[in-house]
Amino acid sequence: MIFIPRALIDAVHARGMKIIQDAVYNHVGSYHWFFLDKPTKDWFHEWPTYTNTTYKEQPLFDAYAAQKDYKQMADGWFTKQMPDLNQSNPYVANFLIQHALWTVEKFGIDGWRIDTYAYNDLAFMNRCNKALLDEYPKLSIFGETWVHGVINQAYFAENNLNIPFKSNQPSVTDFQTNLYGILPAVNEGFGWTSGVNKLYTTLAQDILYKDPMKLVLFLDNHDLSRFYTQVGENLDKMKVGLRWLLTCRGVPQMYYGTEILMAGATHPNDGYVRRDFPGGWSGDTQNKFTAAGRTTQENEIHTLVTKLANFRLKSSAIKTGKFMQYVPQDGLYVYFRYDANQTVMCVMNTSDKAKDFIFNDYEERTKGFTKGTDVVSGKIFDATTKHSIAPMHMLVLHLGK
Template sequence: MSKLYTLLFVLFTLLPLSAKGRTQSSVQVQPAFWWSGMVNPTLQLVLHGHNIGHSQVTLSTTDVSIDSIVRPVNSNYLLVYLNIGRARAQRFNLQLQSGRTRQRIAYELKARDAAPKAQGFDAADVLYLLMPDRFANGDVRNDVVKGLRESTASQAPDARHGGDLAGMTRHLDYLDSLGVTTIWPTPLLLNDMPAGSYHGYAITNYYEVDPRFGSNADYRDFVSQAHKRGMKVVQDMVFNHCGSMNPLFVDRPDSTWFNNNSHYVQTSYKIAAVTDPHASSADAQNAQDGWFVASMPDFNQRNPHVMRYLIQNAVWWIEYAGIDGIRQDTYPYADRQAMARWCEELKAQYPHLNIVGETWLNNNVGVSAWQKDSPVAQGLCNSQLPTVMDFPLMGLLNSALDERTNEWDKGLARIYDYLSQDNVYADPAHLLTFMSNHDTDRFARVQAQAMQSWRYRQALTLLLSLRGIPQLYYGDELAMAANKGKGDGALRQNFPGGFAGDSINAFTGSHMTPLMQQTYDFTRRLLQWRKQCDAVKYGSLRQFTVADGVYVYSREYKGHTVTIMLNGTDAPACVSLARYAEALPASTARDVVSGRTLRLDQGTLQLDVRGVVVLDFAK
């Protein structure tokens, strides 16, 4: 009988959740699995469960060892640091014991697969930014998911509309045919917030795709399907802050995981104070450590455990989903030194990876200070960030084209002047250029602007033929119009044809307005041409000072020249070609816009009112 009691006792204590242990929460482990053969031999496991903080931890394997165990103030957490430098792919157990209570947690180190990942993106690419909830609804069954805090879907501007990964995957052929090469969806991870969860920037689980978009497997399939078409995927990551319903905040390991001792302090948003050589310490600290809003707690990246968690999360998604690049939200608001280490570690593991940081400053010096090897970041650590966002050029594209160009300070002359200062940047080719995005007015703020087709033609031509990595915002190719004054929801309308009952289907071209069709055709023509034209992707930029309201510049690469002429006035222009001889290597060239072959040996060239000519001297 005593032997029977002993056997029952052993079985009782070894079960992961015994009858006694059912009063405890199951232990959650992040990341849920990892891979062998990684550059960094250290693996942080964040264990979260009721009162596990005093447990002793052992492993059932011999080639994985415990480097250290961190016991946060909150006894519901354990941070276990493993050394996997010599570990093979395998399954093993973490064994937790506290008194007579034992729990066994299965863990797996997977073998890395050979699927393409972290290919990076550069000036050869064109990014297409879309909001998954507003792009296309491919599976109505996940529009509402029981158990989540926002449990309804409607067409209200700030509600869930139902777009998902199934819709995105279904329309990859549309994006491929349009001519974009890289897809940037806004965040797809779980946002289990009471309201406004559609935008994705208040993450409540860094390892789970929001079920209203689909599953982790659906995301991985989306990336795979994009790769089959020769397209890439950039993942939008948010490491400055999370959603207030994230368990890391609700039941945080300790108060130092979030800035200001985990108490809400509003940021000033004046991020220039971080790089301002004259800034007060108080301003610089508030800009970085303040919270965006009360519902988005601000991570403290100076806490090494927080930073390790974030670094591993980025690696996990690259390995799991095979993404090609990263867009990091609100980059300057996070700790500069910590994020530099993040960039360095990712590049050590993935040499071809490109990362673009959201650097929302409205002058080139401010933006430059956040790019790797910046010449203007004296006294600051090297950010190691390869690509920054060219917000100043966005501002010019949205304002200068509404002016009548003169030779000095109006219209296209302002774009010339801005580009003449490119030596402020460490690498102008690694600027993300764009006309608008999900946080700004659309390029056409009102429908009247959208009806001025020349305005879009000039802006798109500049975007696709100047230096940098171009990015379009979904619906640009359809002349969609909206302004931020009507709220963020207005900037993020449904894509026509992506939802049941849509009278216009842009995916098929059904019932598109003449303006939509005209804009789409022009966009597709330039995008498909750009795919084949190395001169505008890699070529050196030569620009001429504005004369008679006309701006001329060229791109040259391995003997191939493309020369662009834009008329910034409300009258036809007669361009004297002798002045531009160094950018006109032949007497004829094909005009990409009209498709005609133009003669250039007559001494002049006529440009229409606000006209555009793209001369391709391909041999």
């Protein structure tokens, strides 16, 4: 069961903020009373001997999959300490759905992040999603899908695929634009299938999703090494990543501490990426909540995030507008966010050399505009002249007349 102080949620709502509940339907801990005192003998997926999931999602949609592989992926335990709930048991399914509905009603939850989505019984998940959205149509729901491949990921979301099973999950965590997008964009050299071309190619496959604007973007999370660590604590790469996160299509998700350059790898264990945020408690030797407690570089990143996030907050083009990208040229990648009221031009240079760019090269989106204002620095770029962008740098330009 969960216990969330209603006063906390009411205070968050009073600030115009929302609360996202992290829901785990797939499993419980081995000391949960469900497992210690099972309501029925088939409350969990039981095997003759311990059987772990394969963590391979392909058998769920593979036209050539063996049933053995399908069953082990879906019904195998995530770890020995995480007994796998049998959602095909109607009592289990009804309990989980009723608990979900009760939680939203009781606590005023605004969104639902579903853990280990691919490991659940997918027919059950469709039923649960429908029950929640029928009752609370404005609820935001997205599933964690740590998979590899755009088709693999699209399978678990509402999609345009002509396949027997159709997911009704509105959104998923977009691991593809992370693992095969922004990370290689800043860490790999430019090539036909490498560097920023991977980001471009991944986004070009959005045709598979019913609504790619709902996909949840991120630089890192509680299961991944922190982005700052993955880019070798390179400040320029960090800035490019943040500018991309807050302007690309989709819904940005920022892991705590990213805004102050928290570092850490998942080895030897995940605890190194889940350290406490420095400050906020009596006795803390550092307080990163204040500018005085942060280093010069930390304040630089904090200011960047603040400016970009506040611009996004008021930007209809970024929040609800369309997305257009151009084929990368020698490490230079340009995309636009736009609607009838606003156009934002994003110029990303992933090369180790400065690159020139001309507004007229992107006339389909820049025609009629005379200038672009850097939303971070305030610098104005004349749309009629050639400009240079520094190596490993990104500009977010608000176009004007």
